[in-house]
Amino acid sequence: MDRPRVLIAAGLAVLLLAGVIIASLVFGSREQTAEPPPPTRTGPVALVPVPAPAAGSADCGTLLKNLPASLQSGSTVLAKAQLAEPAPPASAAWTDQRSDPVVLRCGLDKPAEYTATANTRAIDGVQWLPIDGEQSSTWYLVDRTVYVAVTVPATAGTGPLQDLSALIGKTLPRKS
Structure with missing residues (x-):
């Protein structure tokens, strides 16, 4: 057994x-x-040139001189980044080295989308024309003496625009 x-x-x-x-x-x-963290970006931020006929204006110079060293994006601080050469005139970028940068360009031509019937949005008393893209939105400043574009990645939230609107409201005169 x-x-x-x-x-x-x-x-x-x-x-x-x-x-x-x-x-x-x-x-x-x-x-x-777990998904691996996004790769850390190193080195200067490369920007493609765009027509900016008023980039050398006194208003763009004043704005660039007063740009903050950082922008708030939710709980993340975006630091002002060095731009790769040749850098477009009157441009700046902020990044956390992991996501796409917030990019400011001053002295642009009037955006073609800015018409009498365009829907603009006010942020801290500054009028913007938002143009939505797939992974970012570009906001055109439309009520000041120069046209400014701020491209904000979809992941950045509204903090960078609020910070820049407050600065622009104090720095650039309204169109007469």
């Missing part, structure tokens, strides 16, 4: 081992892995 018990015990051990192997194959492949 000992022999049947040994065979049963051996059979159960083999079944248990097979079950563990099968379970590890099935459930091990469903293991959840």
Whole structure:
């Protein structure tokens, strides 16, 4: 009688081992892995040139001289970044080195989308024309003496625009 018990015990051990192997194959492949953090961006921010006929104006000079060293984006602080050469005139960027930068360009032409019926939005008393893109929005300043564009990644929230609107309200005169 000992022999049947040994065979049963051996059979159960083999079944248990097979079950563990099968379970590890099935459930091990469903293991959840955390997404790796986005890569850290290094070096200066490269910007493509765009026509900016008033980039050399006194108003753009005043604005650029008063730009903050950082912008608030939710709980993240975006630091003013060095621009890659050749840098477009009257431009600036802020980044946290992980996401796309917030980019400001001063002295642009009037945006074609800015018509008599365009929907503008006021932020801290400054009028902006928002143009939504897939992964960012570009906000055109439309009530001051120069046109300014601020491109904000979708992940940045409204903090950068609020910071810049407060500065622009104090720095640039309204159109007469």
